Amino acid sequence: MHPDLQLEGVQLSVGGRTLFEPLHARVHGGQCLTVMGASGCGKSSLLAFVAGTLDPAFVAQGSVQVGDRVLNGLPPERRRLGILFQDDLLFPHLSVGDNLAFALPAAVRPPALRRQQIDAALASAGLAGFARRDPATLSGGQRARVALMRTLLAQPLALLLDEPFSKLDTALRADFRRFVFEHARSRALPVLLVSHDEADAAAAGGSVIELGVGAA
Amino acid sequence: MGQAHDALSSRLGDRLDEDSSDGLSDRFRAASLLRWAPAITLAAFLLPIAAGLAGTLLPAMGWLPALGANSFSLAAWHTLFQAPGFVSAWQLTLFTGLLSTLLSLLLALGVVAFLHQRPAARRLGEWMAPMLAMPHSALAIGFAFLILPSGWLSRAVSPTLTGWELPPDVSTVGHPSGWPLVAALLLKEVPYLVLMTLGALNQINAAAQLAVARSLGYGPAQAWFLVVLPQVYRQIRLPVCAVLAFSLSVVDVALILGPSNPPTLAVLAVRWFADPDTRWVFPAAAAATLLMLTVLGSLLLWRGLEVLARQWLLHRTRQGVRSARSAVAAGLATALAAALLGAAATSMLALALWSVALQWRWPAFLPSAWTWDNWWRQASSLVPPTVTTLALAAVSTLLALVLVLACLENEVRRRPSGRAASGDPGIAGRRALWLLYVPLLLPQVAFLFGLQVLLVRVGADGNFWAVVWAHLMFVLPYLFLSLADPWRAFDPRYTRTALSLGASHWRVFWRVKLPILLRPVLLSSAVAFAVSVGLYLPTLFAGAGRIATLTTEAVTLSSGADRRVIATWAILQAAFPLLVYALAAALPRWLYRHRQGLAP
Numbered sequence: 146m147h148p149d150l151q152l153e154g155v156q157l158s159v160g161g162r163t164l165f166e167p168l169h170a171r172v173h174g175g176q177c178l179t180v181m182g183a184s185g186c187g188k189s190s191l192l193a194f195v196a197g198t199l200d201p202a203f204v205a206q207g208s209v210q211v212g213d214r215v216l217n218g219l220p221p222e223r224r225r226l227g228i229l230f231q232d233d234l235l236f237p238h239l240s241v242g243d244n245l246a247f248a249l250p251a252a253v254r255p256p257a258l259r260r261q262q263i264d265a266a267l268a269s270a271g272l273a274g275f276a277r278r279d280p281a282t283l284s285g286g287q288r289a290r291v292a293l294m295r296t297l298l299a300q301p302l303a304l305l306l307d308e309p310f311s312k313l314d315t316a317l318r319a320d321f322r323r324f325v326f327e328h329a330r331s332r333a334l335p336v337l338l339v340s341h342d343e344a345d346a347a348a349a350g351g352s353v354i355e356l357g358v359g360a361a
Numbered sequence: 362m363g364q365a366h367d368a369l370s371s372r373l374g375d376r377l378d379e380d381s382s383d384g385l386s387d388r389f390r391a392a393s394l395l396r397w398a399p400a401i402t403l404a405a406f407l408l409p410i411a412a413g414l415a416g417t418l419l420p421a422m423g424w425l426p427a428l429g430a431n432s433f434s435l436a437a438w439h440t441l442f443q444a445p446g447f448v449s450a451w452q453l454t455l456f457t458g459l460l461s462t463l464l465s466l467l468l469a470l471g472v473v474a475f476l477h478q479r480p481a482a483r484r485l486g487e488w489m490a491p492m493l494a495m496p497h498s499a500l501a502i503g504f505a506f507l508i509l510p511s512g513w514l515s516r517a518v519s520p521t522l523t524g525w526e527l528p529p530d531v532s533t534v535g536h537p538s539g540w541p542l543v544a545a546l547l548l549k550e551v552p553y554l555v556l557m558t559l560g561a562l563n564q565i566n567a568a569a570q571l572a573v574a575r576s577l578g579y580g581p582a583q584a585w586f587l588v589v590l591p592q593v594y595r596q597i598r599l600p601v602c603a604v605l606a607f608s609l610s611v612v613d614v615a616l617i618l619g620p621s622n623p624p625t626l627a628v629l630a631v632r633w634f635a636d637p638d639t640r641w642v643f644p645a646a647a648a649a650t651l652l653m654l655t656v657l658g659s660l661l662l663w664r665g666l667e668v669l670a671r672q673w674l675l676h677r678t679r680q681g682v683r684s685a686r687s688a689v690a691a692g693l694a695t696a697l698a699a700a701l702l703g704a705a706a707t708s709m710l711a712l713a714l715w716s717v718a719l720q721w722r723w724p725a726f727l728p729s730a731w732t733w734d735n736w737w738r739q740a741s742s743l744v745p746p747t748v749t750t751l752a753l754a755a756v757s758t759l760l761a762l763v764l765v766l767a768c769l770e771n772e773v774r775r776r777p778s779g780r781a782a783s784g785d786p787g788i789a790g791r792r793a794l795w796l797l798y799v800p801l802l803l804p805q806v807a808f809l810f811g812l813q814v815l816l817v818r819v820g821a822d823g824n825f826w827a828v829v830w831a832h833l834m835f836v837l838p839y840l841f842l843s844l845a846d847p848w849r850a851f852d853p854r855y856t857r858t859a860l861s862l863g864a865s866h867w868r869v870f871w872r873v874k875l876p877i878l879l880r881p882v883l884l885s886s887a888v889a890f891a892v893s894v895g896l897y898l899p900t901l902f903a904g905a906g907r908i909a910t911l912t913t914e915a916v917t918l919s920s921g922a923d924r925r926v927i928a929t930w931a932i933l934q935a936a937f938p939l940l941v942y943a944l945a946a947a948l949p950r951w952l953y954r955h956r957q958g959l960a961p
Contacts, residue, residue, distance in 0.1 A: 198572050201480075221575040222584075222683070228576040234569055238591040243678055247587070248577045251682040259679070299577045 147174035148212025150303040150335035155207035157190050157199075164190065165356045167207060172303070174333035177326065177349040181340060182356035188339040191356070192307050195337065196228055197221035211302045211335075227301030227334075229309035229325070233292035235280040241267070241291055242276030248299040266294040270324075286317040293325055297332065304329050306338040310345055322348045395774065398767035403796055405764075406834055409812055410799060414653075416811020420646035427814065428639055437643035441651065444644065446623030449537075454626040454652070457539040457619070458609030459659060461546040465608075466601055468547070468701075469554035471694020474585040474687065477562065478571065486559050489552035490946075492705060493888050494938035496895030498916050501545045501617040502931040503708030506715060506924065508533045508541060511723045513711045519724040528723055534618055539625075541618040546611070548705045550604050551698050554597065560846065561596035562589070583687035587678050591671060598667075600842070603801040605663055606656050610804030613897035613916045626652045630806045631898070646810065653807040660802065709935065715928035735925045743933060750910040751937065752825075753900075754893035757832040758886050761840045766882075768841070769848040770870065797841055800834040809902040816903060823905035831903035832893045840889040847881035877959065880949040887945035891938035911937075 154167040164187030172178045182188045193199040195209050198221050209216040216224050235244050245263045253259050260276075267275050270290040280288060289309070296304070306325070310318045326349060329336045338349050346353045419425065423434035441447060476485055507513050511528035519525040534541055567589050574584035610627045619625055624632070626648055633645030715721070716735055718728035736743075800808075812831065816822040851874060859869040875882065897912050904913075915930040953959040 196572075196576060198575070220580070221572070222578050222580050224576075225578070226576060228573065230569065230573070232566075232569065234566070234573045236570060236588055236592075238588075239675075239678065243675065246679040246681060247574075249681045250578075251680055253681070256679070259681070295577070301576075 151210040172335040177336040177351035179346040227296035233288040395771035413808030413812035421650040437647040440644040441647040450623035462605040465550035475691035475695040492552035494891040494942040498613040499935040506711040561593040582691040761837040823907040831899040844885040883945035887942040
């Protein structure tokens with residue numbers, strides 16, 4: 146069971162303009178909090194703040210915690226938060242298998258065991274035998290699934306989803322959504338999803354926060 | 362070729378009565394004219410280079426009818442191999458060339474890996490860009506003023522820290538190991554490679570991929586080396602190879618800072634070519650040929666190192682080790698690069714001080730008496746080479762700009778068309794354009810001598826236009842290298858919009874494209890101008906020693922003249938490229954001060 150992801154009084158402002166009211170939330174392992182709002186409401190910036198990649202032009206208040214660990218001030222590489230973006234962002238110079246190897250912690254040794262875990266991850270994504278493939282030869286849905294497996298292999302403590310379904314076409318979107326939430330649930334990961342699509346929130350099945358209501 | 366020429370002139374004729382034609386046929390004719398641009402451009406380059414190479418290779422094999430040598434022999438090679446110090450000269454060449462290239466690349470990559478995600482990166486780029494305009498030889502002279510036993514560095518610490526009452530009796534400039542040569546090459550090549558790498562970053566989605574890599578637990582420097590470097594290296598390979606070829610075969614910097622006995626192979630070749638006893642031409646040609654083989658061999662070796670480095674990075678990627686060592690190395694590289702930048706700035710300052718010093722005894726930190734006389738006394742000898750320098754640079758830059766824009770327009774206009782036949786010279790031209798870089802990948806001395814022989818034969822040696830042509834060979838590739846990316850990245854929808862509003866291609870070019878791309882056009886031209894000002898060997902050979910520029914004079918003077926005299930020449934030599942660069946940077950900024958969309 147993973148520790149909770151907690152936001153305490155999180156508020157962002159840019160150029161003296163406050164983007165939203167202070168945000169309090171606690172996401173248990175295996176649950177999903179969906180943050181909704183029109184574009185420009187600050188939902189992606191909220192995610193960047195949690196991930197530690199917020200543009201310095203923003204002023205942020207409040208704290209982010211995973212369990213007892215306060216993440217504020219930590220560089221992104223030490224937060225152990227997995228992120229999925231709109232684009233799959235598979236590294237084009239690496240094979241599918243090497244993309245996954247990049248994510249797998251070094252403690253997983255020897256090479257034979259690493260390969261075994263990579264193959265298992267691919268199999269669980271319905272992509273058995275794809276390790277040597279060039280990511281560019283995969284379909285959009287396949288790439289999205291590899292991106293999720295890559296994120297999960299790094300053994301994150303929580304999952305951040307930055308509209309990862311919005312660029313997939315409608316048929317794929319429902320499939321991939323189900324795929325992501327099943328994996329998150331089976332690993333009992335707390336999930337923070339930002340989206341402007343009601344269907345995402347419905348599929349996530351957790352609580353929903355609407356941003357930008359009240360603050361103009 | 363004759364056929365091509367006829368076709369060209371008939372099209373030129375067509376262009377003249379174009380005013381009466383409608384937009385469609387105008388477009389057709391403009392494209393027809395343009396599609397010969399790559400062929401013309403390449404012919405202007407490759408033919409003289411091929412002739413020049415032949416004119417160097419044949420004498421190396423003992424064949425030079427002009428000197429009565431009509432039979433092939435290996436005597437020149439015997440003379441070369443038996444020459445005192447030959448082995449050391451070759452070793453020195455390899456050591457300085459390979460080491461300075463390797464260090465330049467490692468430092469440049471470290472700097473970018475360290476700074477890419479910090480706001481400092483932009484400012485660093487702005488600080489380093491003027492270094493591109495600095496002529497190598499001016500920088501080398503300034504650096505010599507810094508590191509000489511009686512130079513500014515030892516003055517700064519003497520006698521208080523060192524106890525030296527006299528300049529120490531050690532060798533710095535001209536040290537047999539060649540380290541001052543390596544250091545001076547770093548001063549210039551590190552900023553060059555940093556800027557090339559920063560430019561290449563714009564072409565991949567580096568920021569988003571780095572965000573992913575960091576969320577997977579990698580620090581910014583390590584993420585950059587494992588994720589970004591393998592993707593951008595392809596774009597900086599050509600500049601790196603140019604640095605390698607240049608470092609192995611540089612003449613002016615090696616004359617100023619390198620050891621003299623034995624010197625590097627390139628200096629040895631030039632020295633023998635210039636010997637009054639013409640029999641030395643044959644071993645000189647052999648030395649130049651050997652240098653060319655050395656450069657080609659080094660490029661192959663470099664290719665091998667690239668493969669090894671890529672394998673090693675892939676191996677590290679597969680291991681998944683998150684380590685802080687990359688960050689430490691990148692930080693160290695940045696500190697060193699900053700020190701180099703400081704040394705370059707200090708070198709220029711030392712030149713400036715010497716040029717207005719009346720009296721500057723050792724170990725005083727500053728001159729004790731100041732004067733403008735160094736300038737006034739030399740004014741009459743400074744002016745003619747200055748005029749020549751500026752004319753050469755302006756004419757060769759302008760010609761190069763016309764040719765490069767014609768090549769790029771040709772390429773861009775036929776990019777989306779699937780109609781073009783495979784035999785179309787335009788398409789073939791685009792593929793062949795990498796040949797433009799040949800002058801940057803061969804040692805200059807290997808084809809300039811042959812070219813000079815050719816020029817002598819047609820009676821054009823020492824002619825202003827012959828030197829312009831020789832400059833064009835180096836000015837044009839650099840211009841192409843820096844202008845191609847912005848030109849290709851131009852959003853074609855602007856062009857389509859303007860065409861659909863009824864504007865001709867010609868009008869779109871002048872009224873839409875050029876104004877929008879004014880900044881890169883001017884900055885690339887400034888770089889090209891600086892390249893021309895800094896050229897030493899091409900000016901010397903094509904000018905047959907009779908065309909004096911600031912650079913040829915400064916290099917000649919550097920071997921013995923009064924420091925105050927040398928300083929004025931070197932300062933002037935550096936001042937014009939910097940001034941042109943500053944203007945090129947300021948002009949679009951001022952013109953478009955009310956156009957935020959065109960802000961740099």
